[in-house]
Amino acid sequence: MERRVGHLSATGLACRRGERLVFTGVDVRLGAGAALLVVGANGSGKSSLLRLLAGLLRPFAGGIFWDGVAIAADAHAHRGRVAYLGHGDAIKPALTVAEDISFWTAIDGAGEAAAQAALAAMGLERLSEFPCRHLSAGQKRRLAIARVLARIDAPLWILDEPTNGLDAEARRRLDRALAAHRDGGGMLIVASHERLDLPGAQTLELGPFAREARAAEVRGLEVDQLV
Amino acid sequence: MNGFLHLVRRELRLALRGRGESALAVAFFILGALLFAFGAGPEPQLLARIGAGAVWAMALLAAMLSLERQFGPDYEDGTLDQLLLTPLGAELVALAKALAHWLTTGIPLLVASPLVALLFGLNGPGVAALIAGLLLGTPVLTLIGTIGAALSVGARLGGVLLCLLVLPLLIPVLIFGVAAVQAATAGGGLGAQAFEPLMVLGGFLLLSLGLAPIAAGAALRQALE
Numbered sequence: 001m002e003r004r005v006g007h008l009s010a011t012g013l014a015c016r017r018g019e020r021l022v023f024t025g026v027d028v029r030l031g032a033g034a035a036l037l038v039v040g041a042n043g044s045g046k047s048s049l050l051r052l053l054a055g056l057l058r059p060f061a062g063g064i065f066w067d068g069v070a071i072a073a074d075a076h077a078h079r080g081r082v083a084y085l086g087h088g089d090a091i092k093p094a095l096t097v098a099e100d101i102s103f104w105t106a107i108d109g110a111g112e113a114a115a116q117a118a119l120a121a122m123g124l125e126r127l128s129e130f131p132c133r134h135l136s137a138g139q140k141r142r143l144a145i146a147r148v149l150a151r152i153d154a155p156l157w158i159l160d161e162p163t164n165g166l167d168a169e170a171r172r173r174l175d176r177a178l179a180a181h182r183d184g185g186g187m188l189i190v191a192s193h194e195r196l197d198l199p200g201a202q203t204l205e206l207g208p209f210a211r212e213a214r215a216a217e218v219r220g221l222e223v224d225q226l227v
Numbered sequence: 228m229n230g231f232l233h234l235v236r237r238e239l240r241l242a243l244r245g246r247g248e249s250a251l252a253v254a255f256f257i258l259g260a261l262l263f264a265f266g267a268g269p270e271p272q273l274l275a276r277i278g279a280g281a282v283w284a285m286a287l288l289a290a291m292l293s294l295e296r297q298f299g300p301d302y303e304d305g306t307l308d309q310l311l312l313t314p315l316g317a318e319l320v321a322l323a324k325a326l327a328h329w330l331t332t333g334i335p336l337l338v339a340s341p342l343v344a345l346l347f348g349l350n351g352p353g354v355a356a357l358i359a360g361l362l363l364g365t366p367v368l369t370l371i372g373t374i375g376a377a378l379s380v381g382a383r384l385g386g387v388l389l390c391l392l393v394l395p396l397l398i399p400v401l402i403f404g405v406a407a408v409q410a411a412t413a414g415g416g417l418g419a420q421a422f423e424p425l426m427v428l429g430g431f432l433l434l435s436l437g438l439a440p441i442a443a444g445a446a447l448r449q450a451l452e
Binding site: 051054055056057058076079080082084086087088089090091092094095099103104106107108109147 | 229230233234237240241244245301303304305306308309311312313314315316451452
């Protein structure tokens with residue numbers, strides 16, 4: 001499947017959850033083959049930033065652009081570009097491993113061959129007829145990751161704490177797959193507490209200190225820019 | 228369109244392998260109607276008169292039972308995020324969920340309804356009008372219920388909220404469904420008098436088929452915010 005590589009940029013992103021302003025003034029700039037590692041304490045807004053960039057949340061302020069076009073202007077196209085791994089594994093206990101991944105690759109148009117290759121890449125090929133209810137937490141995480149790996153058509157992979165529950169071998173498999181994705185021109189955004197092998201990755205640190213420093217700026221922002 | 232069918236098939240598969248939620252809804256429907264029948268006493272005329280209302284009210288409540296779980300588990304395990312990132316879009320996701328809900332809850336209720344009608348001693352035309360009404364009305368319950376289910380995703384006491392949101396909206400469906408049965412029972416057949424309320428139900432169905440996916444889709448997107 002043809003991969004449309006472009007570039008992702010975001011300027012002045014602010015995110016509000018409830019009454020709390022989680023972060024403001026975040027800029028992101030990613031080209032083909034680039035990776036962004038998002039770090040920060042619990043509650044610093046790593047997951048929210050990833051959900052913003054995936055198009056699941058709308059920013060409180062600022063804009064997100066793909067090749068200069070706002071992603072909100074063509075949400076359908078953005079959905080086609082993104083493969084997202086969230087906190088939850090989104091796995092139904094009643095389905096088998098093969099049924100699970102095949103559903104998502106069929107609906108996303110990645111195809112059955114991609115599903116099988118992704119299962120093999122995460123070392124799950126022997127479990128494909130296994131019901132998901134009997135998988136361990138680490139195996140479920142592998143399956144959720146395999147669903148992203150199957151999205152060879154998606155140029156932007158967004159992974160939220162992918163290493164949760166993974167053993168050393170699975171982590172190596174993940175590193176290899178992510179490197180291959182970037183070699184092919186794919187982009188990567190990862191939030192993680194763990195050290196990941198992402199050569200040349202940019203690091204974005206979200207944190208309470210950054211937030212306090214920008215409090216004054218935010219007040220100005222609310223008057224001037226927020227709609 | 229292909230993705231839509233994939234989602235419907237997956238939902239049906241999950242429902243079949245699940246712990247029998249459809250069976251639970253049908254059992255609730257039958258037992259509830261049974262309580263009405265016993266509560267009203269042995270007078271055949273009274274039973275026949277309240278029968279249509281009792282059956283319709285129980286169908287509404289039974290449909291509510293499984294609606295609560297339409298999006299809740301998907302929201303909690305992250306499936307809803309993934310579904311909204313598919314090319315389908317939130318509206319078609321909601322429509323596919325609604326179709327699967329109707330196939331797994333509406334159809335079983337429809338099949339069980341003649342049995343329940345028997346409890347109340349409805350005559351032949353009355354049973355026919357009941358089935359025709361439920362055929363048109365149960366998809367409306369599902370579609371309107373899907374809006375409520377989408378709106379109450381992630382809410383505390385979601386099930387209670389769902390009932391408060393949806394049941395008042397379904398009163399017209401109940402009224403016309405019952406009117407069709409009463410006209411058929413009294414007029415002796417599916418004549419014009421029974422036909423009119425059924426036409427109104429058909430109108431409700433078209434209206435909700437057009438509007439519910441849009442409303443439920445918007446609510447789902449909002450739920451993830």
